[in-house]
Amino acid sequence: MKKGKLGYLFIAPATIHLLVFAIFPMVFSVFLSLFRWNLLTSERTFLGLANYTYAFGDPLFWNALWNSTKYALLSVPLGMAAGLLVAILVNQKLRGVTLFRTLYYIPAISSGVAISILWIYIYMPETGLINSVLGLLHINNKTDFLKNESLAMYALVFMSIWVGLGPRMVLFLSGLIGIPQSLYEAAELDGAGKLRSFWNVTLPMLIPTTFFVMITSTIGALQVFTPVYIMTQGGPNEKTDMVGYHIYVEAWSKFLIGIASAKSFVLLAVIVLVSILQFKILKNQLEGYSTT
C-alpha cells in the first residue's frame, strides 16, 4: 500500500463536500438553535438555551415524540417479523421463486408520494379498497381509517410494513443463505425438530442481520415524513403528528427555525441514544452465545 500525502488528494473532493454539506451544517445548526430566528425576515435574537427549554415544555412536541416512539415500536418489530417470515418463504428451492422476490421488492423502489396517494385510496371510507373487499364479503364497513383517531396511526404502521417488506426480506435472505448447512445437520443429529432448530440455529445465526435491520429501520421510522405530509398532515387531532413532520411545520409553515433546530437536536439525541442501546443489546446477545 502506498504511503504519503497523495491519498488526501483522492479523498479531497468527497471530504470537502462532506464538510460543506454535512459537518458545517451540523455545527451551524447548533448556532441556529441558540437564536430566535425567523426564516423569512432573518431577524435573530440570541436566546441561549431558551429554545430547548421551550421545546421540552411544548406539549405538541411531546405528543410528536410519543407518536414517533409508538410508530417505531410498532412498525420496526412487525416489519422485521414480516420480512423474516417472507425471507424464509422465498428461501426455498422452488421454480419461479425469484420472480416473487422481485415482485415483493417493487413497493420499496416506488415513489413515496405515489405510494402515499395509493394508500389514501386504500383507506377511503366508501370506495376504498379495504372496505370494498369487505363489502364483497358482505361486511358493511364504512370506517374512514385515516380520519379515525384511534386507527390512523395503525394505518400508517401497516403501510410501512407493506413498503419495507422487500428490503427487509432481501437482508434476512442474505443472512439465511449465510448459515452453514452443517449446523442444521448437527441439530438434526441431536434430535432437534424443525421448530427447535429454527429457535436454536436460525435465530441466533441471524443476530448480526437482525441488528442491522433493526438499527436502520429504527432510524428511518423515527424520521418518517412523506406519508404523514401526504396522507394525514399529522391529523386527526395530532394523533399522527410525528417528529419529522412536526419539525417540518415549525420550520416551513411557522418559519421558527431556531425552535426547529433545537427540536431536531432532540430528535438526533433520541436517535443516537436508541442506536447505542440497540448496540449494547446486540453485544450482550452475541456474548451470551459465544460462552455457551
Place this chain on the structure above:
Amino acid sequence: MKKLLSYVTMTALAVFLMAPFVWMVLVSLQPSKAPIPTLDHLVPTQPAWSNYKLVLFDQPNLPVMRFFMNSLFVTLSVVIGQLFVSSLAAYGFARMRFAGRDLIFYVFLGSLMFSGPVTQLPVYLLVRSLGWLDTYAALIVPGVSSAFSVFLLRQAFMGIPIELDEAARIDGAGEFRIYSRIVLPLSGAALATCSAFSFFAVWTDFFWPLLSTNTSSMRTLEVGLSVFKTSYGSTNWPLEMTATVLVMIPLLVAFLFSQRYFTKGIMIGSIK
C-alpha cells in the same frame, strides 16, 4: 403439499403487494373526472387512453414533460457526479495509507447515520445565500457526493487483490492510473450497485426538491406529483392516477434493469 402451500402463500402475498398498482392502472383509464369505480366496474369498458395525452401535454399549469426532464437531468447528474467523487474517495480509503485515514472514514460513517435530521435547515440557508434556490445547482450540488457510496465502494475496492496495484506500480503506473485502469474496471458490479441506489434515492427524493424549488418549471416529478394531488385532490382520481402511473413507469423500467445489483448492494451494506 408443502410446495403447493408455499405457492399459494407466495401468490396471495404478491396479490396483496400488487393490488394497489393494478388498481392505479385501471383507474387511470377511467374517463377524466369519473368517480372512483366500485370493484365490479373497475375494468373500463372504453379505456380512456386520452388521459395520458392530457396529463403529459395539455396541462399548462402542471408541465409533466418538464418535470420528467428535470428529474432525468438532475438524477443523471447526481449519479455521475457521485460515482466519480465517491469512487475517488473510496480508492483513497481502501488502497492508500495516510495519517488520519481511518478517523476521517469514521466521520463519513457517522454522518451517514446521524446527520439526517439536523442538516436540512442549514443546507437550505446555505443554498439560499449562494443564490441557488430554484436552480439546478440546488438540486444537484448537495447530492454529488454520498457517504453511503463511499462506504459501499470502499468495501468493494478492499476486495480487489492489492498485488495488482503493486505490479502496476513496478510497471511505472501512477495512483490515478491504477484507480482508473485497474480498480474501476474490476469493480463494475459495485459501481452499478451504487448507481442503482443513488438513481432511486434521487429520483424519488421528495423533501429536498420540495424545499429548494418553488416554480413549476423547476419541479421534479416527485414534487410535481404532490402538486398534482393538491390541485386535483379527490376531485379527479383518473387524472391523478394517470400522473401516478407516469411517475412509476421510469422507476419500474429502471428497477427491471438493475434489480440484481440492488440485492447485491443491500448485502454489501449489511456487512458492516
